[in-house]
Amino acid sequence: MLMTARMNHPVFVVDGAMDALQALSKAVSRARIPINPELVHLRASQINGCSVCVDMHAKAARKAGESEERVFAVGAWRDAPYFSDAERAALALTEALTRIADNPEPVPDAIWDAAAEHFDEVQLSALLLDIASINVWNRLNVATQQVAGAYTA
Numbered sequence: 001m002l003m004t005a006r007m008n009h010p011v012f013v014v015d016g017a018m019d020a021l022q023a024l025s026k027a028v029s030r031a032r033i034p035i036n037p038e039l040v041h042l043r044a045s046q047i048n049g050c051s052v053c054v055d056m057h058a059k060a061a062r063k064a065g066e067s068e069e070r071v072f073a074v075g076a077w078r079d080a081p082y083f084s085d086a087e088r089a090a091l092a093l094t095e096a097l098t099r100i101a102d103n104p105e106p107v108p109d110a111i112w113d114a115a116a117e118h119f120d121e122v123q124l125s126a127l128l129l130d131i132a133s134i135n136v137w138n139r140l141n142v143a144t145q146q147v148a149g150a151y152t153a
Contacts, residue, residue, distance in 0.1 A: 003147045010140050024133055031126030033119065035087050036064055040127070041134045042074045043091050044098045048138035051148035063153035086118035090127060097131045 011018040028037075038061035045053035061071050073080035077091045093107070093115045100106040115124055140146075 003145070005147055006143075006145045009144060009146060021133065021136070024129060028126045028130045028133065031122050033090075033123050033126050033130070035084070035090050036061060036066060037130055038064055038066065039070070039074055039083075039087060040090055040094045040130060042071070043077070043094050044131060044134045045138055046075050047095065047098045048135065048142060050138035050141045052141045052146045052151070053134065053138055055148040056151040059151060059153040085114075089114040089118045093127065094131050097128070098135055 007013075011021060038057050041053065041057040042061060045057055058071050062068070067082070069080075070082045073082050074091070077083050077088060083091070089111075092111045096103070096107045096111050115127065119127060
């Protein structure tokens with residue numbers, strides 16, 4: 001089945017959009033969150049069904065040194081022994097923020113408190129921005145049916 005995108009990617013159509021998203025990413029990276037952000041990106045992308053981002057962030061995670069076991073287990077992180085408490089807190093926060101409409105209390109205190117226990121205010125702020133950012137990319141890619149497979153790490 002030949003897949004094609006519905007349109008050119010919106011970040012290339014709207015002047016300055018790519019620059020703005022890249023600037024946000026650069027700001028987030030300066031906060032030095034003490035976990036691999038590719039795990040967060042991969043989990044949000046799995047939830048959102050963004051094949052482009054699942055492909056990209058799985059490859060990027062492997063290139064960054066993540067084991068196959070950890071990459072494959074991101075979708076089942078609660079039951080896998082491969083993740084630290086800080087990573088679990090970040091993944092739980094990722095799921096809560098990605099699924100905000102699915103729960104009457106979108107970010108329960110227990111999830112927030114776990115994240116706040118592992119990350120200082122700058123890191124937690126950067127993590128929140130990073131989760132929001134990957135959700136933007138996921139939604140743009142899914143809406144325009146961007147095609148997975150072109151990314152090389």
